[in-house]
C-alpha cells in the first residue's frame with residue numbers, strides 16, 4: 735500500500751529521524767520526538783484507533799513557511815524557527 739507524503743511524519747528512533755506513517759507514529763511512538771518532514775518543526779499526532787484510522791499531524795507551533803499547514807502557508811517553504819535537528 736502506497737503511503738502518501740501527507741500521511742507521514744518523522745520520528746526520532748534510536749537517535750535517527752525516520753519517516754513513518756502517521757498511524758504508526760501515533761500508535762507505536764507516542765512518547766518519541768516527532769517532527770514535520772517539510773519544515774522540521776516539532777509536531778504531535780492526533781487521532782483515534784477507530785477503524786478508519788485517521789491520524790492527523792499538528793505542529794506545536796504554527797509556521798507560515800510549511801506546506802503541511804495549508805491555512806497559513808505563504809507559498810514559500812522555509813525552515814521552522816524551532817526546527818529539530
Ligand SMILES: [Zn+2]
Pocket residue numbers: 770771772773774775793797800801802803814
Ligand atoms: Zn511543517
